[in-house]
Amino acid sequence: MESGREDRRAERLAPGLGAAIFDPTMKNSLQGIYALLRANDPVSAVPTPSGTTMWVVTRYEDSLAVLRDHQRFGNDPGKIYSQEQLDEMYAGLMEHLTEDQVQRLQEVDQAVSRHLLGVDPPDHTRLRKLVSRSFTPKYVEGLRSRVQAITDALIDDLAVGEDRGERVVDLIDRFAFPLPLTVIAEMLGIPLEMREQFRIWSNAAVAFDPTHPGSDMSINDLLYDFIEYIRMLIDEKRKRPADDLLSMLVIAEEEGDRLSEPELVGMAFLLIVAGHETTVNLIGNAMLLFFAHPDQWELLRANPELVRSAVEEVLRHTGPVEHSLSRWVKDPTEIAGQPVAAGDQVVVALASANRDAAQFPDPDRFDITREPGRHLAFGMGIHACLGAPLARMEGQIALSSLVARFPDIRLAVPVWELTPRSGSLIHGVAALPVDLGTRREV
């Protein structure tokens, strides 16, 4: 298309287009929309029912500026609005629900909202300090042999299935999901028999969006059960503390001023959900990218040492987290010259910032030899991903092991038959049927 005409079309299309990020029907078209937004409406206004505005930020530099500035952009709406105002805003978003449903939702929200991503300093600083030691690169390195053993067992199990004539397997179900879940469950000291139940619960936690009419309200009951289970686990650790992260947090709570009961429940909830919902899709998205770029798979197979930059490139190109959680504007200010009002929300489109040509040359090209730039797949600033060293290690071990054992692995269905994960936050597929090809013994 002639470029002048394209620009004019973009101008007409862009206003309000930022809302596409929350539209489930747009999930596969978002990169095209981000390109339009970066060019024409980089701080895009989405009106909310309560009369405030949500701003969707798509350029790299602006995204970095918002994420790094927790003084101007906070995570805790309770610092700006009273509980009454928040309840009113919440109810306004969900006029399609009954009073009972709204009340139950508010209960769930209050039970888990005091977690790292829902609070600002000084609470954030205190809470993060409690867990940061268990996620440092050095500590995580100590888990490497255990993560490799879990991975090997899962791969052996895939191979056994193959011996039984089972050539096509769902790689999400049989590999990408159980790997990070087993790791985080072992770290926290959670019995593995609960694995399937956890999958149902934490899928519910990231997919649930009660503001969309037609959302499945029974998911709320699942979240209720999840929280009940977390409380029960905490009681169990109180009675029988063990050498695990959850017991350590329970002890911190009992010692008094370091962690309250709601904070303890919120922390356990966040670590379980964030600890695997994301890494599942790092592995799934990586394999999808390699299926579409067999030359890059071949390159990794021939040069296993490229696995580190390969994982970084997957995170940059098609990371598992589409956007940040909401930031709340504390005082009137501006983002890239766009005035924003106190009480407005700001959402950073991480997946867009990572494809900004001003930061990454030829950004749509998937190239595992690319010099790792500073992508935003793990966020940035004080809320930058706590689990990044663990996720990186899991991703590297998963890819190295798959490429060594199943070099001929391929997608077993046409790509258009894959179903995207529901909810706006996570970018990934619900299932990934693969043909394992010829197995290599290593």
Ligand code: HEM
């Ligand atoms: C590839 C995998 C992962 C990705 C892409 C990812 C991405 C992110 C992003 C983008 C944020 C910041 C959100 C925002 O600023 O609004 C975040 C925060 C967080 N992530 Fe991850 N994550 C991953 C894996 C993990 C793992 C394995 C854990 C481990 C338990 C984890 C725990 C957390 C926690 C606790 C926070 C909140 C940090 C804070 O507020 O201080 N994540 N993650």
